[in-house]
Amino acid sequence: MVSQIIFVILALAGTALFAYNARKVIRNIKLGRAVNRTDKPQERLFTMLKVAFGQTKMAVRPVPFFLHLIVYLGFVIINLEVLEIVIDGVFGTHRVFAGLGGFYNFLIGSFEFLAAGVWLACAIFLIRRNVVKIKRFSGVEMKNWPKSDANYILITEILLMTAFLTMNAADVKLQALGAAHYIEAGSFPVSTWLVNLLPSNVDSLIFIERFCWWFHIVGIFAFLNYLPYSKHFHIMLAFPNTYFSNLKPKGQFTNMDSVTNEVKAMLDPSFVPADVAPGRFGAKDVQDLSRVNLLNAYTCTECGRCTSVCPANITGKLLSPRKIMMDTRDRMEEVGKNIDKYGVEHQDGKSLLDDYITREEIWACTSCNACVEACPVNIDPLEIIVELRRYAVMEESVAPASINAMLGNVENNGAPWKYSPADRFNWTQES
């Protein structure tokens, strides 16, 4: 009975804490500008099912695709087992679904294979990161917390799977010994191999079984609450992120309505502008970005596929699309903490541009969309880069001198080079 109460308290506390932090995340995302991404719900749903649920964009790289698929399936399917664990925890039952008979055996058997697969995949992931040191996982932005974060996630998953399999192994042995409460149920194709490693004493076995049971479920609640602080948040946010992703051609940049009004008024003095909220042109800080940009930042799991295909990054420039996303998230969380501490009006004198992302980075982008194409969850770093450029150019008139010269030429000659418009049709004369 005591353990049931402790379990219920833990479960409620774990869920409540997560809800509390999730609300903060939602508040932070809502710092951004509202943007209409609710059109074409069917196409959006299809995109989500295909890209997030179906993992189609992962398939480009077969090895990580396969390993990640195991972990993903493990996460989704083993959660069915968590349902049983929660019911057992609340009502003090043991393997409450055992009544399903053969199907239950099938389920537990598949969970065991998946758990072993997840264990192995995570071990390989750790080796890829820390021993083989795959280039994609390095870079200036991948030091300190991001590096540890990745390892913590993998180690936690290995520990959870170890606990799950050890718990089952102890259970098998207890079932074989005919211990009270441990009914004969389930099929244990993997944990059977661990049985001989365990003691034969019933009390020790019960201790091991209970310890692993608690470790596993408390671990899951703890992991749930780790998500909002971690890149691992993608396991949830990949779904809304793909749902709200851009459905238009990648080359199409947004036309700014606020600018359209001013340009129309300039061309036609009698034009009455539509009601558009005045604001900053482009983005200096996270509040100037759209909510989708900010959701993108929380969704990023720092896999580095974007950076590994970025022509600027490949050729040694400072720009890394992954860093753009990580900086946006870090700044957003900083602004969020300021709001918690000092209220909404507080200004800390810092901004995304310059304090996090440098001018050198934004001007190195070729807008080639390779990063957008590479992202397995449809994150768009390019849009953020363009918004930062818009701020630099339109609010500050600060750009590389050659860019200013080009803009001057377009304005004066209708071409990016210094040629006369009168000579525009001279190409018919072969030289």
Next chain:
Amino acid sequence: MEFKVPTMAEMMAAGEEPEILFWVGCAGSYDERAQKITRDICKILHHVGLKYAVLGTEESCTGDPAKRAGNEFLFQMQAMANIEVLNAYNIKKIVTGCPHCFNTIKNEYPGLGGSYEVIHHTQLIQDLINEGKLKAEGGESFKGKKITYHDPCYLGRANGVYEAPRKALEVLDADLVEMKRCKANGLCCGAGGAQMFKEPEKGKKDVNIERIEEALSTEPQFIAAGCPFCMTMLNDGVKLKDKDQEVKVLDIAEITARANGL
């Protein structure tokens, strides 16, 4: 040129309307290397007897480089002025010689009042081949020649046009070799996003060198391009690698014109 390139102003004065407007673009108008491509596109249009026209001196920058550089004001000023000209001429269909113009007019002009059917010249060539109006005969033979095609970002990833340029090359019966990074995974030439007009930021090497090394690793006789900016970047790369005698960078339009003896 052996024939006169008709302008919209002349057509309108004669009370005629073209089937298609050829949007030349700034590079195609002023850049010496790109001017050759422009003339070859006209030769193709003339050869198949398509009723076309150009804007001539009435054309102006689409605003693309301004938009990619973040100057939305300048972009919209250019766009609205161009849309006014295009709408005044009652333009329905446009073929561009440049993927940047293509992307801008096709995707970003409709929101500002300019809706047209817009195709890139490689798509026009594909259509003409499909309709049987254009073949690869009467000119230089590319049979068995090794050609690798470089996907321009604003044609490929930006708008999903991967097949049209390849189709134009397939009729040549040439030996098409793909680079490792091609189609959706194609590597930029380094000129996009207004990079064409500025020096690159400091780094280990230039993007066009990275790309040309990959192109040359396929040991091609020709590198096919579909964008005047890519053309500049790839040509510079080939020259820097001292390969400009063995390897020629040609636009799909130039290859098509050559194959047809135009």
